[in-house]
Amino acid sequence: MERSAFPDRRRFLRNALSLGCSAAASPLLTPVSLASAPWDARLVVIILRGGMDGLDVVQPYGDRNLAGLRDRSLGFGEAAGAADLDGFFALHPALAPLLPLWSAGELAFAHAVSTPYRDKRSHFDGQDLLEAGTGFAPGVPVAKDGWLNRMLQQVPGLEAETAFAIGRDNLHLLKGSAPVANWAPGTDLSLSPQAERLLKMVYAEDPQFRDSAAEALQITARLEAARQAGADAAQGGTSRPAPSPGHVRVAEFAADWLRRDTRIAAFSINGWDTHQGQKSGLATALGRLSDTILTMRTGLGPVWQKTAVLAMTEFGRTARENGNKGTDHGTGGAMMLAGGAVRGGVVHRLWPGLGESDLYAGRDLLPTADVRSYAAATMRELMGLDRQVLERAVFPGLDMARIGGVIL
Numbered sequence: 001m002e003r004s005a006f007p008d009r010r011r012f013l014r015n016a017l018s019l020g021c022s023a024a025a026s027p028l029l030t031p032v033s034l035a036s037a038p039w040d041a042r043l044v045v046i047i048l049r050g051g052m053d054g055l056d057v058v059q060p061y062g063d064r065n066l067a068g069l070r071d072r073s074l075g076f077g078e079a080a081g082a083a084d085l086d087g088f089f090a091l092h093p094a095l096a097p098l099l100p101l102w103s104a105g106e107l108a109f110a111h112a113v114s115t116p117y118r119d120k121r122s123h124f125d126g127q128d129l130l131e132a133g134t135g136f137a138p139g140v141p142v143a144k145d146g147w148l149n150r151m152l153q154q155v156p157g158l159e160a161e162t163a164f165a166i167g168r169d170n171l172h173l174l175k176g177s178a179p180v181a182n183w184a185p186g187t188d189l190s191l192s193p194q195a196e197r198l199l200k201m202v203y204a205e206d207p208q209f210r211d212s213a214a215e216a217l218q219i220t221a222r223l224e225a226a227r228q229a230g231a232d233a234a235q236g237g238t239s240r241p242a243p244s245p246g247h248v249r250v251a252e253f254a255a256d257w258l259r260r261d262t263r264i265a266a267f268s269i270n271g272w273d274t275h276q277g278q279k280s281g282l283a284t285a286l287g288r289l290s291d292t293i294l295t296m297r298t299g300l301g302p303v304w305q306k307t308a309v310l311a312m313t314e315f316g317r318t319a320r321e322n323g324n325k326g327t328d329h330g331t332g333g334a335m336m337l338a339g340g341a342v343r344g345g346v347v348h349r350l351w352p353g354l355g356e357s358d359l360y361a362g363r364d365l366l367p368t369a370d371v372r373s374y375a376a377a378t379m380r381e382l383m384g385l386d387r388q389v390l391e392r393a394v395f396p397g398l399d400m401a402r403i404g405g406v407i408l
Contacts, residue, residue, distance in 0.1 A: 034254065035180045037155055037263035041341060041382045042307040044254065044265045044296065045148060045173060045375070048289070049127060050272030052313040053327050054334025055365060056282055057095070058109045058347060062088030065354035073325045074279055089347045094286035097294060098338070105344040106297075106304075108337040108406070110374045112349055114315060114367035121329035123273070126314030131172035133372055133395045147372070148266055149176030151379060151394045173266050183253065251292045255299025258307070272313060276324035293338050305340030308378050308407060312371055318363050319354060332365030335374060341382055343408050348374070350402070373403035381407035 060066055061077035070076060082090035083099055089111070091099065101107035116136040117129045129136055133147025153176060174180050244252065247269060254265040269292065271285040289311060297304050316333025332352075337344070350368035352358050360366040376390040376398060391398045 034257050034262040034266075035152055035174075035178065035264040036261045037152070037383075039263060039383045040306055042258050042263055042265070042300070042303060042339075043378065043382060044258070044307065044309040044339075046289075046292065046309065046311040047127070047131065047171070047173065047266070047268040048272050048285075048311055048313040049268050049270045050123065050274075050285075050313070051126070051315050051317055051329055052272040052285075052333060053274060053278065053282060053317040053330075054111060054113075054313075054332070055316065055319060056278065056327075057092050057286065058085070058111055058334045059090045059092065060088060060111070060351070060354065061090050063351075063354045065356075065358075069319045069354060070321045071325075074321055086347060088351075092282070092286055094283040095290055097290045101293070101297070101338060102345055106338060106340055106342060108342055108344045108346050108348065109334055110337065110348040110369065110371070110406075111334045112332045112352055112365055112368045113335055113371040113374065114332050115371055117315060118331065119361070121315065121331075123314060123329075128172055130312060130314045130371070133375075135397050145176030146171065146173040147375070147394050148173045148264065149178045149180065151385070151390075152176070152178035152180070152264065154385065154389050154393055171266055171268065245288075245291070247288045247292050248295050251295035252299055255296045258296075258300060259303050269311075274317070274326045275322070275328060276326040278321075278326040281326075289336075297338075307339040308341045308382050309336070309338040310375055310378060311336035311338070312375070316365055319359055319365055320363065330364035331360045332367040335371055337374070337378070337406060341407055343406055348403075348406065369403060370398060372398050373400050374406060376400050377403045377406045381405075 055066070055070075056074060056076070059076045059082050061082070066076060076082060077090050078084060081093035081096075083093070083096060084090050085102065089109075091102070098107055115126070115129050116134075117126050118136065120126075120138070125142075128142045131146045132142040132144075133150070134143045155178075243249075250267050254267065258265055269285070269288055271281070271288065274281045274285075293309065296307075296309065300307055312335045313333055315329060315331055317327035317330040319330070320327075322328055348369075352366040352368050354365070356362065358366060372395045376387075376395055377400060379385045379394070380387055380390060380400070381404070385394075387400060391400060
């Protein structure tokens with residue numbers, strides 16, 4: 001499929017609006033992005049937008065310098081309800097629902113990681129670089145395509161098995177020439193039987209429009225079936241069940257497709273910019289992340305054992321708490337790895353320490369590993385991709401030498 005398939009789909013959807021589609025119907029409003037592939041494993045990438053504070057999420061309470069950097073308003077360690085992981089790190093209490101995954105070897109973390117982005121600390125630039133997967137040079141534009149799409153470009157004969165955008169963001173991560181499609185929560189592509197027949201007739205002689213129309217109608221049928229199943233389940237009750245939160249709907253939708261032929265999914269979760277009131281704000285964001293992971297585990301069923309989930313953020317936050325009971329934009333942070341295919345029960349790290357002389361620029365956790373290395377190691381070990389392809393084509397200039405052993 002040519003890259004021009006994306007604008008063709010946009011034109012199709014604009015035309016479809018005149019046939020009775022909801023204005024919220026455009027599947028290109030926001031990513032999940034899902035793509036089928038020839039391997040049996042599943043990879044899910046979640047972008048945590050806003051700069052997650054890795055020092056609060058996976059707390060290095062065993063480092064004696066932590067206590068001098070953070071006031072008790074944030075709290076850390078077992079005294080604040082965090083759960084010990086390995087005698088050095090403790091898990092934020094808002095992620096307590098994921099502890100059974102840790103015990104089962106289905107949850108891991110990588111600490112003191114970062115993209116090559118340094119010193120500017122802009123959300124927009126940091127997120128672009130995270131999703132582009134390239135190096136960083138001030139004033140040099142980031143790559144127009146994303147690293148997950150470049151990975152898909154290395155797979156011969158790849159066909160789009162409905163790659164959907166879930167969320168309200170336009171994922172740079174999956175931009176590129178490899179075929180993917182998109183979906184937004186709340187999408188309603190309901191067409192009358194007459195409109196559906198007209199749609200098929202109008203585009204019958206145009207292969208690109210015909211295929212786009214068929215894809216949209218397939219999504220319509222699946223969504224309508226899901227709505228009907230929910231209505232049937234609720235029938236006879238005194239009230240309709242409350243709709244699931246948006247992040248849960250995203251996870252349910254992704255899991256539904258990943259159980260079938262889809263192999264790649266990507267979407268984002270917002271809410272990680274904790275300049276003030278971090279104690280409550282971070283707990284809320286971590287609750288959404290926990291819900292998302294557990295919803296996918298339930299929805300995937302036995303496919304969970306073939307799945308790796310990577311949750312990544314654009315940068316960490318300052319080692320010191322600020323005057324607003326929060327933290328500011330930093331550098332080194334943490335990422336999450338989850339799934340039945342993950343080698344769990346471990347915090348991967350080359351720990352730099354939190355002493356004054358250990359901090360990056362005297363303020364941030366020093367990155368000792370490239371977050372891209374863990375994504376590359378996951379794809380190499382999960383999907384069998386060649387290291388040279390990963391280091392040259394997917395993540396140009398990356399050196400994976402020190403990173404491995406993240407997948408069973």
